[in-house]
Structure formats: structure tokens, C-alpha cells
Amino acid sequence: MNRSNPKPSGSAVKRIGESVLREVKVEDAVGMALAHDLTQILPGSFKGRLFRKGHRVTEEDIPKLKDIGKEHLFVLELAAGDLHEDDAALRMAVALGGDHTSRTEPHEGKVTLKSTITGLASISKEIVDRINGLGEIALATVTGGRVVHPGEAVAATRAIPLIVPEAKVAEVERIAADYREREGAWPIAVKPFRKMRAGLLTTGSEVYSGRIVDRFGPAVAKKLEELGSEVAEQRFAPDDRQTIVNEILYLLNEGYDMILVTGGMSVDPDDRTPGAIADAGTEIVSYGTPMLPGSMLLFGYLRGVPIFGLPGCVMHDPYTSFDVLLPRVLAGETIVREDIVRMGYGGLHR
Incomplete structure (x- = not known):
């Protein structure tokens, strides 16, 4: 499934809870903000983001959009209490990732946490299981206790649907904060090695x-x-x-x-x-x-x-x-x- 083109079936408007995903013609989208990232694929040479979520469409963008097969775009009207997938993934990563980790930018509902040092991955399996039990969001990690190196991924947060209830993400933040208070450590971190x-x-x-x-x-x-x-x-x-x-x-x-x-x-x-x-x-x-x-x-x-x-x-x-x-x-x-x-x-x- 191409998550960068969530076209509603048989309708120009798709309701996601109280939020609305509205389909408009490319020519009518000038001045509007994109609801999601748009990916360009050039077989054998490039696959990446052409336009970022939130980008406001200009007249100059229209030929580029048509080059990737876009005759229509989607504008998202978020209801109170809803989060876009990128915002949900970012907030989860901020709440979970601690010492000696860095975050990638959100992309298609995912944020990756990477190690900044050579050290020991410290992962709370308890927290991973609790978060994955909430539904609509996902947390994938490496196994705790393994050696990781700078730039190596240790975890990734993911929003499953395009729109996530903010309460779901707030629960992740609460779980992570409780763990930090109880254990004095982050749910996801990298421990540095001592020179012995x-x-x-x-x-x-x-x-x-x-x-x-x-x-x-x-x-x-x-x-x-x-x-x-x-x-x-x-x-x-x-x-x-x-x-x-x-x-x-x-x-x-x-x-x-x-x-x-x-x-x-x-x-x-x-x-x-x-x-x-x-x-x-x-x-x-x-x-x-x-x-x-x-x-x-x-x-x-x-x-x-x-x-x-x-x-x-x-x-x-x-x-x-x-x-x-x-x-x-x-x-x-x-x-x-x-x-x-x-x-x-x-x-x-x-």
C-alpha cells in the first residue's frame, strides 16, 4: 500500500473520526498545505520525499506533482483531539528516547531513534509490550543488551493510521514518564562503555x-x-x-x-x-x-x-x-x- 497516497474510495471527502481528509484537484490546491509527505520514485536512481507534509502548494509545484502522477491532492482538516501520523510518531520518540540517542525527522508516520555512541542498548521490554498493546501505534526496537554503534537504529516509533487520537499518544507519554520516575532511566537509551x-x-x-x-x-x-x-x-x-x-x-x-x-x-x-x-x-x-x-x-x-x-x-x-x-x-x-x-x-x- 502506498501510504503517501491515501485516496478515499468513491468520495472526495473522507472522515477519520471528527477529522476530514479532503480531496482537491492539483490546480485548485495552490496555497493549501499538504496533509502528508509525497514521495518521488525514479526507478534505479532515487526514492525519496518530494514534498514534506505541511508544504504549501505553489503554481511552480504543479508540473512536479503531475510528473509523479498526482492529479489530486489531499488537505487534512484535523479535529480537536486528533494528531497527524508524523506528529504522533515524533511525540512518542521524544517521550521514549533518552541518553545517547538521536531522532530522525518524521516521515510517513515513522521516527527512528539512533545511537550516538558505541555502547549497550538499554531497552525496557515491559514498556515496549505495553505501548504495542495500545493499538493504532507501534514501537519496534532492537534487543536490549546488545552492542550498538554510532548511527545504528535502536528503535522506531510508528503511527499506523494517518490520524491518531491524541489521547493515545498522551498515554504513551504517561507510561514513559512513570517508568523514568520509577527506574531513574529512559525506556530506550544507550549506555556508554567505561574504559577498563x-x-x-x-x-x-x-x-x-x-x-x-x-x-x-x-x-x-x-x-x-x-x-x-x-x-x-x-x-x-x-x-x-x-x-x-x-x-x-x-x-x-x-x-x-x-x-x-x-x-x-x-x-x-x-x-x-x-x-x-x-x-x-x-x-x-x-x-x-x-x-x-x-x-x-x-x-x-x-x-x-x-x-x-x-x-x-x-x-x-x-x-x-x-x-x-x-x-x-x-x-x-x-x-x-x-x-x-x-x-x-x-x-x-x-
Whole structure:
């Protein structure tokens, strides 16, 4: 359906509630304001807005209008309590979009909210569901908790009909305001990443002795660098539980913002890393996640410092449980057991 040409069937006047959409000949529309955007399509080269909603038609516009097949135009006479689709979409976007987001101009009843930074998308699913339950309006978003980059869309508001009751949009504004008051945050926002310095401990006698080249360090360092952080120091330990404990405590005492321990994370009897992380005094949030790849990941806090035990898949798989939790830690979120449990839904990436 071409929403830029909502021609009423069999009548020059279409009533939408108390509002009126009136059809007039192009030649008679001079001086009148357009009720909606008009789109021009040049196959293979251009599709875009020729005239904006509210544009007042001039004599010079008539040939251009006829070139896009317009013999008639529509003038909208809004009743009290009604909103045009563009105004409705804009008001919803203003109410919902907060920190580190920008808005596009309304176009055909839609406004897109975009990220202005590289950060973590923060989306309230509760608010999205409530708004979409109102009818006649729509809110589409990306999944919360994912990394977004400057210029990337995080949400879009949409008016479904050309005319929307203002009360409907006012309800969206009320829902958004209540959420902000209750949560102290916007329903749609992007959280910036902190620059964190991580201490990395690579375990495994085969790496410690130099028999094989370490591949874990470069893979982990790359993931941190892509999000604005760094591995400040990397150390190595053999498969000795007490040595691993000592090295973890060394990294803690150096004051790093995060500790990453790689290798020896399976349930094999000779894998010492999980026990060593616990022996160091870590409050373990979870050993194991309901996500593949990355089910053997350990996460916890050691005297308030986030600590990861990273399974081997982090070296070679592009997206694992580490890629889900690391951005949340960098955004300053505290990870709890319930966060880990929820990773199973949509957590199969093989």
C-alpha cells in the first residue's frame, strides 16, 4: 500500500473520526498545505520525499506533482483531539528516547531513534509490550543488551493510521514518564562503555612451558579493544591450583578493573582453574551458562572486581557467552544469577 497516497474510495471527502481528509484537484490546491509527505520514485536512481507534509502548494509545484502522477491532492482538516501520523510518531520518540540517542525527522508516520555512541542498548521490554498493546501505534526496537554503534537504529516509533487520537499518544507519554520516575532511566537509551584495564591470566602447562603458542591472549585483547578497553597485563601459570590462586591475587592487588582467567575451564579432573578462582575468594555468580558456545564460562566477583573464567571457545568462536556479558560489565551493570539464567532463551548460536 502506498501510504503517501491515501485516496478515499468513491468520495472526495473522507472522515477519520471528527477529522476530514479532503480531496482537491492539483490546480485548485495552490496555497493549501499538504496533509502528508509525497514521495518521488525514479526507478534505479532515487526514492525519496518530494514534498514534506505541511508544504504549501505553489503554481511552480504543479508540473512536479503531475510528473509523479498526482492529479489530486489531499488537505487534512484535523479535529480537536486528533494528531497527524508524523506528529504522533515524533511525540512518542521524544517521550521514549533518552541518553545517547538521536531522532530522525518524521516521515510517513515513522521516527527512528539512533545511537550516538558505541555502547549497550538499554531497552525496557515491559514498556515496549505495553505501548504495542495500545493499538493504532507501534514501537519496534532492537534487543536490549546488545552492542550498538554510532548511527545504528535502536528503535522506531510508528503511527499506523494517518490520524491518531491524541489521547493515545498522551498515554504513551504517561507510561514513559512513570517508568523514568520509577527506574531513574529512559525506556530506550544507550549506555556508554567505561574504559577498563583488565589483568589476564593464561593457565596451562603447555603454554606456560612454551610448547605451544598462546592464542587466547590476542583473541581476548581484540575483544576488549573493540569496546574501548584493554588488557593491561598478561601473566601465565602452569596447571597448579595454588599457583593460579597466587596469580589471581597478584592481579587483584595490582588494581585492575577486571580479571580474566583463560584455560582449564572444563570438568576434566586435571582442569584446575574453576577451583582456583573459588579458592582465591571469588563470590561465584555462576559456573556454567545456558548458552552455546560458552556454556563453561564462569563469572563472579572478587572483592567487587568482576572476574571471568573463559572457556576455549572464546579463542575461536566469534560470539559466545563472553560477548554477551563483557559489554554489560563495561557498561557498569552488576551481573546476577537471574541474568545468567535468562541467557538460554535465544542462546543457541551454532
